Amino acid sequence: MIGKNILIGVTGGIAAYKVVEVASRLKKSGANVKVMMTKHATEFVSPRTFQEITNNAVSVEMFADAANFNVAHISLANFADLIVIAPATANFLAKMAHGIADDLLTTTILAYDKKVLICPSMNTKMYENPATQANLSILKARGVEILEPNAGNLACGTSGKGRLPEPEEICAAIGNLFNSARILSGKKIIVTAGGTLEAIDPVRYIGNRSSGKMGFEIAKSAIKAGAEVILIAGNSNLEPPNGLKEFIKVESALEMRENVLKHFETANCVIMSAAVADYRIKNPAAQKIKKDSEVLTLELVKNPDILRELGTLKKSQILVGFAAETQNVLEYARKKLVEKNLEFIVANDVTLEGAGFGVSTNIASIIWRDEQVENFSKMSKADLAEKIIERVAHLLSKDKKFFPLTVNQ
Ligand code: CTP
Numbered sequence: 001m002i003g004k005n006i007l008i009g010v011t012g013g014i015a016a017y018k019v020v021e022v023a024s025r026l027k028k029s030g031a032n033v034k035v036m037m038t039k040h041a042t043e044f045v046s047p048r049t050f051q052e053i054t055n056n057a058v059s060v061e062m063f064a065d066a067a068n069f070n071v072a073h074i075s076l077a078n079f080a081d082l083i084v085i086a087p088a089t090a091n092f093l094a095k096m097a098h099g100i101a102d103d104l105l106t107t108t109i110l111a112y113d114k115k116v117l118i119c120p121s122m123n124t125k126m127y128e129n130p131a132t133q134a135n136l137s138i139l140k141a142r143g144v145e146i147l148e149p150n151a152g153n154l155a156c157g158t159s160g161k162g163r164l165p166e167p168e169e170i171c172a173a174i175g176n177l178f179n180s181a182r183i184l185s186g187k188k189i190i191v192t193a194g195g196t197l198e199a200i201d202p203v204r205y206i207g208n209r210s211s212g213k214m215g216f217e218i219a220k221s222a223i224k225a226g227a228e229v230i231l232i233a234g235n236s237n238l239e240p241p242n243g244l245k246e247f248i249k250v251e252s253a254l255e256m257r258e259n260v261l262k263h264f265e266t267a268n269c270v271i272m273s274a275a276v277a278d279y280r281i282k283n284p285a286a287q288k289i290k291k292d293s294e295v296l297t298l299e300l301v302k303n304p305d306i307l308r309e310l311g312t313l314k315k316s317q318i319l320v321g322f323a324a325e326t327q328n329v330l331e332y333a334r335k336k337l338v339e340k341n342l343e344f345i346v347a348n349d350v351t352l353e354g355a356g357f358g359v360s361t362n363i364a365s366i367i368w369r370d371e372q373v374e375n376f377s378k379m380s381k382a383d384l385a386e387k388i389i390e391r392v393a394h395l396l397s398k399d400k401k402f403f404p405l406t407v408n409q
Helices: 017-026 047-052 072-079 090-097 103-110 126-129 128-143 165-181 214-223 255-263 308-315 328-338 380-397
Strands: 005-010 032-037 082-088 116-120 152-153 160-162 190-194 228-232 246-249 269-270 279-281 301-303 318-325 345-347 366-368 371-373
Touching: 005 017, 005 103, 017 032, 017 047, 017 082, 017 103, 017 165, 017 214, 032 047, 032 103, 047 072, 072 103, 082 165, 090 103, 090 116, 090 128, 103 301, 116 128, 116 165, 126 128, 126 160, 126 345, 126 366, 128 371, 152 308, 160 269, 190 214, 190 255, 214 380, 255 269, 255 308, 269 308, 269 380, 308 318, 318 328, 318 380, 328 366, 345 380, 366 380
Parallel strands: 005 032, 005 082, 082 116, 190 228, 190 269, 228 246, 269 318, 318 345
Antiparallel strands: 152 160, 279 301, 345 366, 366 371
């Protein structure tokens, strides 16, 4: 982890002593490590211990150094490539979930917009309490990474889930987060984007409102993850991202199908975010249709369902679909997941503000084959794209070693 800036937040749990070892290992691996502690945490481990190990001053107080005032929470937030909270108490989870900022640690978190890894550790009953579980769900939905506690003997004399994972497990999780930069290296990913256009005559067409934003962000994220990406785009005004293996512009559903099938056999994954028209004009006119008649009837025939076809052809390929719905979102999406033989489906209600066509945010759920559902709150399409790519990488890695840490396959 050479050169990575890691900020560790220590809250007041007995497991704080284990985090000394985490800081030490990270430092030895070449990271720049800074530590901030809550007041309660200092009851368990002295700030001096972390200071000696990290070679950096340890921050506890919000206004400790008035003479050298540089807004500690902002400078700490700016420093960090990653914030790790270990151990994270139930009280801390509650504050973070609700945006409470009443000390240096919680204020820094609120001023931070990059990756956060939380390592909860507490008594089993506190961990299983619906309040704690609800807070964890809120945080997961916001994209915070959670390293779940282990089960075992606890300091309070009971046993159950709540033990802070061992320092090597925490460091491995941190390593995975940084390695996730190239998690798709050597993989070939087909991404479809935008809406298809179905010709009525040489001038007119039937189209839809898809902008292509979601698919272009997915392609970008897959390129960043090291994949060989083929982007097959229908109607969209967006510039293709740099680093694509191939950019194929298509118009109709039939053309999109032909190009997807051409690359399918050698692909590791297809992510169908395109809004494929379900019907096309039966006989498009060869010449521009004149407005001679009062009523014009267009006869439509069904287009092939590309994803369903891939579902019947697939060998080891991962198939990811989208379900843009206006009602019964989960029910309809689940049906598509099963009928099209997908690994997971990204569902959203396009009637919600901040989701759907044209906007740069989305409010989505990911539904898995085992019926598990991950509900995400409103996030940028770029962030959702990253979540999707992390999950694809997780499925494609032999040992399922990548994120999400908390999805059971
Ligand atoms: N899809 C496809 N080919 C089609 C229609 C859809 O490959 N002819 C893909 C989409 O890219 C998406 C998924 O199937 O990933 C679901 O698309 P959607 O339009 O939500 O569902 P449909 O199966 O078309 O069903 P309906 O329109 O009745 O909701």
